Amino acid sequence: MKTYSISEVAESFNMTPHTLRYYDKEGLFPSIERTSGGKRIFKQSDMDALKVIECLKSSGMPIKEIKHFIEWCSEGDSTLQQRYDMFLERKASVEAQMEELKKTMEVIEHKCFYYKTALDSGTEDVHKNNKIKSAFTH
Amino acid sequence: MKTYSISEVAESFNMTPHTLRYYDKEGLFPSIERTSGGKRIFKQSDMDALKVIECLKSSGMPIKEIKHFIEWCSEGDSTLQQRYDMFLERKASVEAQMEELKKTMEVIEHKCFYYKTALDSGTEDVHKNNKIKSAFTH
DNA sequence: TTATTACTTAAAGTTAACTCTAAGTCAAGC
DNA sequence: GCTTGACTTAGAGTTAACTTTAAGTAATAA
Known part of the structure; x- marks a missing residue:
């Protein structure tokens, strides 16, 4: 089975080995193996986990909560419901963020027009x- | 002309007076007036500026850069081009964030289906x- | 007049997510 | 055997954006 060093993983995910060690220290790779040299x-499977970690992170989830999810994964089928609920929550959160960005975008587009x-x-x-025009463009 | 105390503004923008003082300290209200008591x-006009500050903030702009924009506003018409360019940049940034959220959403929706x-x-x-199915749902 | 409340300041503390430092280990190539 | 480079650790430092603290002032209500 193909394996990867920390810097190979870092490069392919566009992050530093430091960050990966930090993630490990925070408990995001609970079952990672080591060479005899440490x-x-x-x-x-660790790369797959990292993909999910990146996804949860970009959904705005803090690392400490991502750790809980990783723990649930190790606990097997008894935590399926929690994990499902968590992803439903993430979905709602990302939808809210998209809504907010949309509103922000509207203001920015008004401002682009204003300055143009x-x-x-x-x-x-x-x-x-x-004054009438200003009410719409300010 | 109607004026507002710091806590009135804080309440209507759903923030604390502390935060408004912090913004002022960081230079986001360069021309705010004071009572004889300080x-x-x-x-x-300060409320309007705050609305724009909130917009720039939710577009991901750090406070130190927002300060530059506020300074440009005080400098008058000579900075119109900079301000226009800045909003075009913000627009591009928000578009990129929306794109990223969309990708995140796709992974999350796959995961919802996976756990369901x-x-x-x-x-x-x-x-x-x-294994074929897994390739699509993992 | 006194108490309360809202404000003022400078400066220290907090939190998340890194990021860096120092000191050391280990395997590969010359 | 020695150098090089990638790795290891614990722990300190960084940054942004607050948030809290301490000490004090000013206006208002009883």
């Missing part, structure tokens, strides 16, 4: 002269 | 028995 041996108009006329005053 | 007087299937059959092994 070096970490990453298997495909100002640049075209050479001064921001163009928006002060028209 | 208390901050927030005007509508496992729960239905009572064990996670259901995904180990079918």
Whole structure:
């Protein structure tokens, strides 16, 4: 079975070996094997776990909570419900973040228009002269 | 002209007066007025600035960079181009974040399906028995 | 007049997620 | 045998964005 060194894994996930050791220290690789010399041996299953860790992280989950999920995984079928519920929660959280980004985007697009108009006329005053228009572009 | 105390502003923006003082200390309210007793007087224009600050913050911009924008605003029409470019950059950044969230969502939805299937059959092994299926659901 | 409440400041503390440092081990190539 | 480079550890340092603390002031209500 193919295995990987810490720096191979780091490179393919675009992170540093430091970060991987930090993750291990925080308990995200509870069953990782070591060489006789103490070096970490990453298997495909560890890479798969890391993929999920990255996903949970980018959904906004803190590392300490990701650790709980990893623990549930080691505990087998008795924790299937918790893990399912967790992913449903993650789904709701990501949906909320998308909603928020959408609102942010609307304001930013208004501002792009505001500054484009100002640049075209050479001064921001163009928006002060028209109160009705300003209400929409400020 | 209507003015607001720090705690009125804090309440209407759902933050604490502490945070507003912190923002002021970081230079986000360069021209805020004070009472003879030294208390901050927030005007509508300060509330408007705060709205933009919140927007830039939720787009992922750090406070130190938001400060530069606030400084540009004080400098008048000579910085219109910088401000326009900044909002174009913010737009690109938010678009990238949305893209990333979308990918995250796809993985999460796969996982929801994975755990739903496992729960239905009572064990996670259901995904180990079918290698072709596993390739899509893991 | 006194108590309460909201404010003021500077500066220290907190939290997450790294990131770096120092000191050391180990295997491979010359 | 020696050097090189990748790895190991514990623990300290960093950064952002607050958050809290301590000590004090100012306005208002009883």
